[in-house]
Amino acid sequence: MLSDRRHDIAEMELDELEQTLDALGKARFHGRQLFQWIHKRGIVDFDEMTDLGRDLRSTLATQFQVGTPIVVRKERSSDGTTKFLLRLEDGQLIESVFIPDTPSNTFCISSQVGCAMNCGFCLTGRMGIVRNLTAGEIAGQVRVLARELGMLQSRFNIVLMGMGEPLHNYDAVMKALRILADEHGLAIHPRRITLSTVGVLPALERLATEPLMPNLAISLHATTEEQRNALVPINRKYGIRELLDACRRFPIQRRDRITFEYVMLKGVNDTDEDARRLVRLLHGIRAKVNLLPLNEAAGIPYERPDDARVNRFAKILAERGVTVSVRKSRGRDIRAACGQLITESARQKTPGQILAGLMPA
Numbered sequence: 001m002l003s004d005r006r007h008d009i010a011e012m013e014l015d016e017l018e019q020t021l022d023a024l025g026k027a028r029f030h031g032r033q034l035f036q037w038i039h040k041r042g043i044v045d046f047d048e049m050t051d052l053g054r055d056l057r058s059t060l061a062t063q064f065q066v067g068t069p070i071v072v073r074k075e076r077s078s079d080g081t082t083k084f085l086l087r088l089e090d091g092q093l094i095e096s097v098f099i100p101d102t103p104s105n106t107f108c109i110s111s112q113v114g115c116a117m118n119c120g121f122c123l124t125g126r127m128g129i130v131r132n133l134t135a136g137e138i139a140g141q142v143r144v145l146a147r148e149l150g151m152l153q154s155r156f157n158i159v160l161m162g163m164g165e166p167l168h169n170y171d172a173v174m175k176a177l178r179i180l181a182d183e184h185g186l187a188i189h190p191r192r193i194t195l196s197t198v199g200v201l202p203a204l205e206r207l208a209t210e211p212l213m214p215n216l217a218i219s220l221h222a223t224t225e226e227q228r229n230a231l232v233p234i235n236r237k238y239g240i241r242e243l244l245d246a247c248r249r250f251p252i253q254r255r256d257r258i259t260f261e262y263v264m265l266k267g268v269n270d271t272d273e274d275a276r277r278l279v280r281l282l283h284g285i286r287a288k289v290n291l292l293p294l295n296e297a298a299g300i301p302y303e304r305p306d307d308a309r310v311n312r313f314a315k316i317l318a319e320r321g322v323t324v325s326v327r328k329s330r331g332r333d334i335r336a337a338c339g340q341l342i343t344e345s346a347r348q349k350t351p352g353q354i355l356a357g358l359m360p361a
């Protein structure tokens with residue numbers, strides 16, 4: 001596929017847009033108009049930006065494009081969860097998910113094509129990393145989903161829990177958060193955004209210094225270094241102890257907590273002992289735990305514990321004063337659930353792999 005050589009204007013923050021107009025010899029205030037058309041109203045064609053003069057519109061169109069992921073496929077689950085397959089400028093595919101009423105509406109978006117973290121129970125990890133998304137592509141998923149769903153004016157939350165490890169694509173993710181937060185665009189306050197990470201430590205330390213701070217979720221998944229080394233390979237570099245120390249130092253706002261995600265794997269990390277260890281590990285951290293009973297898939301060598309086990313684990317945490325919830329798995333019938341995002345192109349690249357069994361009918 002030939003890619004468009006014009007610069008992507010949807011990739012620019014408002015001040016960059018204003019500087020661009022300056023450089024074109026045009027008035028800076030057009031920057032704000034452009035930003036509104038693109039990010040608030042979801043318009044991608046300069047011709048539709050009717051309050052910009054014809055001259056300006058044609059100048060813009062020769063040099064710029066409004067880079068926008070294209071919806072290739074939409075799959076709606078019986079529970080209303082809708083998975084979008086999106087095609088990027090260079091033909092790469094990513095997935096984003098709309099999850100209704102959880103109790104708020106939530107968009108689950110991707111930060112990379114594939115993922116380099118290779119966690120043992122996650123399908124996206126099987127793709128490997130193809131490339132980082134740009135800030136425009138990250139924020140663009142929100143714009144496209146909101147437009148498709150008629151929700152540009154609605155309130156919703158965003159979770160960076162789609163494909164990819166957001167702290168492995170730090171600059172683009174933070175820039176996307178600034179674009180999403182801008183009052184002239186969708187104006188999504190960072191408190192309505194949750195960034196989920198395996199804990200890329202240097203990036204986590206950097207996040208702690210950002211003026212614009214999303215909510216933080218840590219994919220912990222284990223209670224001993226040995227266990228986590230096996231499940232989440234980056235733990236061999238940044239271990240549980242260091243990670244939790246960084247969490248203790250993390251400047252969370254009053255009344256806020258860090259969410260710890262814990263994928264439950266039958267017979268691996270789901271014992272009473274694990275639950276008690278988890279309580280001890282989280283001591284001194286304003287934490288809440290979100291248990292994610294494994295979403296099973298062909299090629300994932302783990303099983304989901306039964307409900308009684310999950311409840312018993314949750315009870316041990318709760319009795320010891322840890323706030324705990326069990327994530328209800330949404331969209332499993334369309335493979336939109338946690339850790340199940342993997343795109344067709346990647347599957348075609350790795351024929352013969354166990355993943356062949358996952359092809360949708």
Ligand code: SAH
Nearest residue numbers: 122161164165196197219261294295338339
């Ligand atoms: N890379 C980031 C963002 C992905 S979030 C992170 O790991 O935090 C996706 C969440 O779903 C993570 O907590 C991930 O560990 C979890 N997950 C992955 N595979 C899963 C599976 N098969 N079942 C349940 N949860 C899974």
